[in-house]
Amino acid sequence: MELLTATTSESQQKRQSWYESEEALDRYCEGGYHPVTIGDEFKDGRYTVLRKLGWGRYSTIWLAKDNEKDAYVSLKLLTSEWTPRESLLSEASFLRAASTAAPTHPGYPHVLTLLDEFRFKGPNGTHIVLVTDVLGEDLVRVRRRYESGRLPVGVVKQVAKQVLLGLQYLHEDVGLTHTDLKPDNILIALPTPDAGDPSAAPCAVSNKFITQCLSVLKPQSDTVTAPSGETVPISVSQALPIFAMRKETNGGAPLEINVKIVDLGVANWNDAHWADTIQNPGMRAPEVILGAGWDTKADIWSAGCMVYELVTGEWLFNPAGTKLYSQEQDHLAQITALLGPLPSALIAAGKHSHNLFDGHGALPPPIPCVTAPLEQRLEAQCVLGPEEFQVCASFLRAMLQVDPGRRASARELLEHRWVREGREVHWWSGV
Numbered sequence: 001m002e003l004l005t006a007t008t009s010e011s012q013q014k015r016q017s018w019y020e021s022e023e024a025l026d027r028y029c030e031g032g033y034h035p036v037t038i039g040d041e042f043k044d045g046r047y048t049v050l051r052k053l054g055w056g057r058y059s060t061i062w063l064a065k066d067n068e069k070d071a072y073v074s075l076k077l078l079t080s081e082w083t084p085r086e087s088l089l090s091e092a093s094f095l096r097a098a099s100t101a102a103p104t105h106p107g108y109p110h111v112l113t114l115l116d117e118f119r120f121k122g123p124n125g126t127h128i129v130l131v132t133d134v135l136g137e138d139l140v141r142v143r144r145r146y147e148s149g150r151l152p153v154g155v156v157k158q159v160a161k162q163v164l165l166g167l168q169y170l171h172e173d174v175g176l177t178h179t180d181l182k183p184d185n186i187l188i189a190l191p192t193p194d195a196g197d198p199s200a201a202p203c204a205v206s207n208k209f210i211t212q213c214l215s216v217l218k219p220q221s222d223t224v225t226a227p228s229g230e231t232v233p234i235s236v237s238q239a240l241p242i243f244a245m246r247k248e249t250n251g252g253a254p255l256e257i258n259v260k261i262v263d264l265g266v267a268n269w270n271d272a273h274w275a276d277t278i279q280n281p282g283m284r285a286p287e288v289i290l291g292a293g294w295d296t297k298a299d300i301w302s303a304g305c306m307v308y309e310l311v312t313g314e315w316l317f318n319p320a321g322t323k324l325y326s327q328e329q330d331h332l333a334q335i336t337a338l339l340g341p342l343p344s345a346l347i348a349a350g351k352h353s354h355n356l357f358d359g360h361g362a363l364p365p366p367i368p369c370v371t372a373p374l375e376q377r378l379e380a381q382c383v384l385g386p387e388e389f390q391v392c393a394s395f396l397r398a399m400l401q402v403d404p405g406r407r408a409s410a411r412e413l414l415e416h417r418w419v420r421e422g423r424e425v426h427w428w429s430g431v
Contacts, residue, residue, distance in 0.1 A: 022234060023055040025226040031081035033060055034122040038221050038232040039102065042129060043118050047075060051219035052235035053134075058082045061136060063210075063240070072210045073115060078124025092117055092130060094264040097174050107169030109189075112163045112262045134210060135260060136190050137239045139183035139310065149313030150382065156310045159259050160395075161419040163303055166261040168410035171296040176267045176315075179278035181302035183309065186200040189258040213240045231288045270296060281327065282317050284410065286335055286342055287404050289328050290350025297404040300413070304399030311392065312381040325367050329356055335402060338374050343403045374400070389417045 012018040026034050040049045046327075053074060054061045059082070062075045078091070087283040092114070099113035116131035139159070143149050151159075163186060170176045178185075191206050221235040267275055278288055278298060285301035288294050319331035336342060347353050347361060358364060371377065375393045378384075384392060395418035401407040415420065 013160055020377070022237060023060060025232065025234070026223060026228070027079070028124065028226045029228055029231045030124050030231070032079050032124050034077050034124055034127050035232045036060060036062060036077065036235070038219050038235065041379070042075065042120060043116075047073065047131070049075070049213065051240075052221075053239055054237045056263070056265075066131075070207070072207060074132045076130040076132065078128045078130070080122070080127050082128070090128075091265040091267075092128060092168050094174075094176055094267045095130060095132075097176065098170065098264065102169065102173040103174075105169045105173055107108050107165035107167070107173075109258065110166035110188075110260055111169055111174075112260050133260075134190060134240075135262065136188035137383065138188075139186045139259075139306075141239060141325055143183065143310070143313070146313070151310045153384065153388065155257065156307060157419055158257055159310065160303070160307050161414065163261060163306075164410045164414050164419065167296075167299055167303065169262070169298070171269075171270065171410055175270045176264070177270055177294075177296050178261060178264065178267055178279075178299050178302075179275070180263060180266050180280060181261070181299050181305055181306065182280045182283055185261060185263045186259050186306070187262050189260050220224065236288050236358065247310070281331075282315055282319065282430075284331065285404065286332065286402050287346060287350075287356065289331060289352070290342075290346060290356070291352040292349040295404065296409070297407045300399050300407050300410065301404075304396055307399065308378070310394055311384075314381055325364055326356070327353070329363055330369070331370040332356060333363050334371050336363075337369045337371040338377065339397075339400055339402050341402075346403060391421075394418070 018341070028035055033372055036049055036052075038049055038051065041047065042049075042064070046068050047066060050063045050072075051064060052060065055065050058079045059076050062077070064073055064075045065071075066073045072416065090367060093113070095114040095117075098111050102108060111133050114130060114132060118129050118131075120125055120129065121127075139151075140356060143151060163181075166180075167178070170178060173233060189207055217238060217240070219235060219238065221233060223231050224234050226232045266275065266278070268278070273294075276288075278294065279302055281284065283302040283305040285294060286299045287296055303315045308314075317331060317334050318336060319327045321327035321330060325333075332342070347357065350356075356363070372380070378393055378396065382389075382392075395413070395416050397409040398413060398416065408416075
């Protein structure tokens with residue numbers, strides 16, 4: 001373990017810069033995060049913590065060794081305040097359903113599934129731990145590796161197809177709507193052991209591959225003083241491994257690209273919604289903004305926003321409010337400028353519509369919306385040939401219909417030419 005020390009003002013600033021990008025220290029309290037140190041063991045020594053992979057508002061995520069199966073796994077430690085939510089509406093219940101509904105479905109490999117779960121009591125309360133496969137970087141980090149922020153179109157097609165397969169599985173077989181689909185929640189799957197290698201360990205991901213990653217990038221951790229005055233351990237989030245596109249001159253063996261949809265923490269059962277307002281604000285579907293009710297098509301809208309972002313390197317929508325209009329009104333103005341007017345029936349069904357539109361069903365002027373129609377904006381922001389551009393625009397239009405009743409389903413989109421013609425893409429490890 002590499003220990004960061006603070007013997008000078010310069011090193012103190014360095015420490016502050018990295019731990020400020022981690023979880024809030026004031027959440028290390030009753031009801032909050034459990035303090036984890038590299039080397040900690042869980043479940044009677046079965047799991048040993050090796051490094052931190054990431055964190056969220058209600059969890060920290062760690063790479064660990066499953067000493068019983070000689071395999072690497074991911075441990076998601078939920079905050080203790082999240083533990084009482086253990087019910088039919090908990091992430092654990094959603095993961096259990098996704099892990100067992102239909103393992104032979106082609107979308108099953110593209111949704112994170114549960115390997116184990118347990119509880120333990122720590123200084124800040126009782127915590128649930130979800131054990132899953134180890135995954136690599138999310139699409140946000142992958143995008144940053146390209147100066148333009150755009151991914152190669154062949155990669156986007158593969159990602160889109162696999163995400164749609166995962167959504168089809170969740171929507172039709174599991175009975176779930178993800179509700180928070182975004183590049184942050186799409187992770188690259190690590191390579192599996194070679195099926196033809198008799199010496200390969202019977203684990204979900206290659207031990208050799210992760211061991212190599214660990215040898216290159218050492219974990220970084222330290223102890224800091226929380227606002228409560230207590231000293232708590234904190235570690236730098238280090239996703240693994242580092243991936244890059246395989247060049248033709250590269251002599252290394254190619255690794256097939258696979259992605260998984262993760263973070264079912266705010267999912268909803270299709271027939272029993274527990275939330276009215278869902279989705280990342282910039283990827284929020286119009287029916288959700290209006291409060292007109294939503295279904296699985298909300299996930300399709302988010303997927304369309306994400307595909308556009310991966311193809312162009314730009315957010316599709318970036319709404320912001322002012323003293324004259326709200327963020328939601330700006331968002332609706334951008335949507336209508338890009339995709340056309342909202343159906344009057346949808347506006348009428350929205351319980352928030354009276355706060356968003358005037359008596360004539362119009363948004364309050366002036367909202368300085370400079371967004372061009374979808375096809376013009378797509379053509380200006382991405383590098384596609386004429387035929388490729390037309391097919392891509394058609395695909396996006398099908399996902400971004402403002403009327404959810406006309407928006408394509410995951411099953412229908414999988415038949416679209418743009419993803420059906422996607423070429424196989426390989427990646428290589430940049431480790």
